Amino acid sequence: MTLTDQFDLSARNTLGLPSHARHGGMLPDAGAMIEALAFARDKGLPFHLLGGGSNCVLAPQIEAVVGVSGMTGRWIDTSAPDAVRVTACAGESWPGLVEWSVAQGVSGLENLAGIPGTVGAAPIQNIGAYGVELSDIFESLIAFDTETSAFRRFDKAACRFAYRHSRFKEIPGRYIVTEVTLALPRPWRPVLRYAGLDALPAGSDARTIMQAVLALRGTKLPDWRETGNAGSFFHNPIVPEAEAARYAEVPGHAVEGGRKLSAGWLLEASGLKGYRCGDAGFSEQHALVLVNHGRATFDDVTRLAATAVERVRERFGVTLVQEPVTLG
Incomplete structure (x- = not known):
């Protein structure tokens, strides 16, 4: 080292x-x-x-x-009749893992195609897209406990997954994920209920769905290699069921404990689509994506994020929560 x-x-x-x-x-x-x-x-x-x-x-x-x-390695276990198990080390590229698994004829990860980042970060955030969350296909992970200096295995229940959340966000830094195992159910059933995928034929295979997901992402999210960004910058807020009627105009859907609202819609309705602080701005493609127009600084980003939180709170009474972690 x-x-x-x-x-x-x-x-x-x-x-x-x-x-x-x-x-x-x-x-x-x-x-x-x-x-x-x-x-x-x-x-x-x-x-x-x-x-x-x-x-x-x-x-x-x-x-x-x-x-x-830089921990790499990935393998597939097809020995069980109920699921195909895909295991990968934490440093593996998540989009690379999805494309590789589909190329191997393994179905079940296709809706999560194109999400940037590594395998080790995926369970911490409980990544999700197009009707599927990691927790839907998660079996276990191995993590190093920095307090006990020992490796520990966590099953799905122990991870306490929720929307863009896991137990590892509650105690940041204690556990370092080194390996993740996913269990992809047999028989495989495509998830096509998300808008944009629902027009695909019911018999579509995993490769077709993956390509459709990547195309959809391309219409909404700028490629970070061309325009710097961290994906969705705020969580979609969840308001209590008793308050849901106040937000009838806001796109969203019912979830456990309330109604999940579209953060992108709230930002756009607050006049923030395309809004800039210095070289940091909200994308013209999608108001939920904060982008670097070339020379954005940390101060530009923090000022822009604070402005967005304040405007949405003033107009709708909802407090947005930043999704990316700040290191400083």
């Missing part, structure tokens, strides 16, 4: 913000991760592990040890 002083993270976050960590480097395996964690403790610094940098807002200077996950 080699750590570098003033490790440059500018090309390691999809928002494209200029950033350096006090110390950092690539961590090719779990052993290197444990060494980096020990180094951080010795220096009295926090330790953070980045995957693809797709769900974070990085400050210009991060006083911490920041490792970039």
